Amino acid sequence: MSKSLSMLFTLVNKSNILGQIRYYASSALPQLSSEKYGIKRKHFSPLQQEDINYFKSIFKEGQVLTEESEVLPFNIDWIKNCRGQSKLILKPKSTEEVSKILAYCNEKRLAVCPQGGNTGLVGGSVPVFDEIVVNLALMNKINTLDELSGALVCEAGCILETLDDYVRERGLIMPIDLGAKGSCHIGGNVSTNAGGLRLLRYGNLHGCVMGVEAVKADGTIIDCLRTLKKDNTGYHLKHLFIGSEGTLGVVTKVAISCPSLPKAVSLGFFGLKSFENVLQLYKSAKSSLGEILSAFEMADNCAIKSTVENLKIPNPISDYPFYVLVETHGSDENHDNEKLTRFLSKEMESGLIIDGTITSEPAKMKNIWHLRESIAGAGLLDGYVFKYDVSIPLTNYYDIVLSLRKKLGDKVRNVYGYGHIGDGNIHINVTVPQYSKEIYSLLEPYIFEQVAKLNGSISAEHGVGFRKPQFIHYSKDASALQLMRELKRTMDPNGILNPYKVLPDV
Numbered sequence: 240m241s242k243s244l245s246m247l248f249t250l251v252n253k254s255n256i257l258g259q260i261r262y263y264a265s266s267a268l269p270q271l272s273s274e275k276y277g278i279k280r281k282h283f284s285p286l287q288q289e290d291i292n293y294f295k296s297i298f299k300e301g302q303v304l305t306e307e308s309e310v311l312p313f314n315i316d317w318i319k320n321c322r323g324q325s326k327l328i329l330k331p332k333s334t335e336e337v338s339k340i341l342a343y344c345n346e347k348r349l350a351v352c353p354q355g356g357n358t359g360l361v362g363g364s365v366p367v368f369d370e371i372v373v374n375l376a377l378m379n380k381i382n383t384l385d386e387l388s389g390a391l392v393c394e395a396g397c398i399l400e401t402l403d404d405y406v407r408e409r410g411l412i413m414p415i416d417l418g419a420k421g422s423c424h425i426g427g428n429v430s431t432n433a434g435g436l437r438l439l440r441y442g443n444l445h446g447c448v449m450g451v452e453a454v455k456a457d458g459t460i461i462d463c464l465r466t467l468k469k470d471n472t473g474y475h476l477k478h479l480f481i482g483s484e485g486t487l488g489v490v491t492k493v494a495i496s497c498p499s500l501p502k503a504v505s506l507g508f509f510g511l512k513s514f515e516n517v518l519q520l521y522k523s524a525k526s527s528l529g530e531i532l533s534a535f536e537m538a539d540n541c542a543i544k545s546t547v548e549n550l551k552i553p554n555p556i557s558d559y560p561f562y563v564l565v566e567t568h569g570s571d572e573n574h575d576n577e578k579l580t581r582f583l584s585k586e587m588e589s590g591l592i593i594d595g596t597i598t599s600e601p602a603k604m605k606n607i608w609h610l611r612e613s614i615a616g617a618g619l620l621d622g623y624v625f626k627y628d629v630s631i632p633l634t635n636y637y638d639i640v641l642s643l644r645k646k647l648g649d650k651v652r653n654v655y656g657y658g659h660i661g662d663g664n665i666h667i668n669v670t671v672p673q674y675s676k677e678i679y680s681l682l683e684p685y686i687f688e689q690v691a692k693l694n695g696s697i698s699a700e701h702g703v704g705f706r707k708p709q710f711i712h713y714s715k716d717a718s719a720l721q722l723m724r725e726l727k728r729t730m731d732p733n734g735i736l737n738p739y740k741v742l743p744d745v
């Protein structure tokens with residue numbers, strides 16, 4: 240890829256670590272998704288000049304992008320694996336504008352790719368062919384916050400971190416947190432049912448999201464934007480939009496329940512000698528820390544080592560086979576610190592923890608989290624990353640990393656595992672100097688077969704997107720897939736919303 244394209248990404252997103260990783264990572268333009276994965280274009284209408292003229296007539300400047308250099312970043316996903324060929328990016332500013340776009344596209348049989356912050360890791364956020372990208376970035380108003388109940392209502396394009404800053408000033412936190420918080424949208428989080436770093440404590444979005452407003456493929460606005468904790472009137476329609484990855488509707492507003500800002504936060508970062516000890520430590524943390532435990536994350540040596548080396552981020556402790564990050568959210572600093580310190584000394588004595596550090600200092604905690612969150616992108620600097628995100632019963636959680644290392648040997652640069660132990664969710668990254676079909680076919684469907692054998696899920700939190708529809712049967716049986724197809728047909732009879740994603744072709 241030319242230097243100018245790298246520059247473009249930097250301009251788009253220079254302000255945070257995500258932008259920096261994208262900038263320094265491989266500068267090669269990814270191959271077109273349709274060629275790389277052998278996909279045939281479906282029978283949608285091709286975009287005409289009159290369509291562009293129509294959108295230009297109803298929108299203001301800056302809302303309709305057609306220049307090649309302008310549309311390119313919206314066509315490429317965060318890990319630079321997928322590249323679409325959209326020639327038109329629309330940036331609506333209101334629900335009514337989303338409705339107008341979809342009504343027109345449905346009528347004309349033009350395909351659409353809904354897009355939030357474009358941090359998705361399964362290729363769902365970028366088009367495959369010439370789908371029109373509907374990017375929600377300009378729908379970023381915070382509507383209301385009920386400080387008593389914690390109910391926040393906002394537009395779908397609000398950036399997660401901006402929302403968190405806003406509610407923190409008012410004594411609350413967002414119930415979800417992830418490494419992509421500086422770029423991802425709340426609408427994208429809802430559409431992917433994102434998990435993140437504190438699901439263990441605050442639950443998943445099916446529990447925290449109180450209501451959504453969404454637009455169906457034909458432009459109908461569906462108002463399920465309630466801020467009630469309890470509402471058993473009929474079918475729970477909001478759940479259709481949570482995790483459906485833009486295939487059933489475009490989420491335009493979200494009502495979400497925000498927990499209280501914890502008065503005391505502490506963080507421990509520990510070195511361990513084996514994965515067996517990681518599991519034992521998790522069991523002990525649950526019983527010793529109880530209600531204040533807010534995160535229990537693990538990373539293997541290779542994950543931390545390559546993040547330290549590639550991104551020059553310091554590791555606060557020395558070199559160990561496994562690392563564990565334990566966080567507490569509570570209401571009494573002395574009590575929580577004492578609990579965590581007692582936990583550390585007990586488990587150092589027992590030998591589960593070899594070395595560790597505990598801190599309540601915001602700057603130090605930020606640095607430790609920064610190291611953990613940066614693992615996601617560090618591998619991009621090796622060249623190319625094959626990323627997997629699976630749920631496996633905890634006893635077999637790490638087996639797949641070991642079997643992959645054996646299978647791949649020195650054909651690859653690194654194989655590492657890290658993730659959300661508390662959720663039984665491991666991320667496996669395989670890094671190579673550049674994308675290779677040979678490695679791809681060694682990895683897939685092998686990984687999915689192993690996961691299915693263990694009754695796991697082939698996608699724990701990132702979704703199915705473009706990369707996994709052909710493997711969804713490893714986690715969903717034929718009856719479930721049939722019902723999913725029927726729902727899709729009911730809500731989007733012409734199939735214009737995010738085609739080539741989630742559901743496999745029959």
Ligand code: FAD
Nearest residue numbers: 355356357358359363418424426427428433434435485490
């Ligand atoms: P996009 O990437 O733009 O879109 C994702 C999907 O949602 C696409 O299918 C898109 O079509 C659809 N979509 C987006 N907005 C809308 C909308 N308004 N209406 C309908 N459909 C829509 N994920 C986790 O679950 N846990 C993690 O811990 C985590 N950490 C990450 C760390 C990093 C560094 C990165 C880069 C990604 C991480 N992710 C994680 C993946 C990703 O950030 C999440 O899936 C996130 O929720 C995507 O939000 P987004 O706004 O970027 O959506």
Ligand code: MLT
Nearest residue numbers: 418612614615628658666
């Ligand atoms: C994480 O937990 O860091 C994210 O889900 C991103 C990733 O899998 O790399």
Ligand code: ZN
Nearest residue numbers: 435659666700
């Ligand atoms: Zn994750």
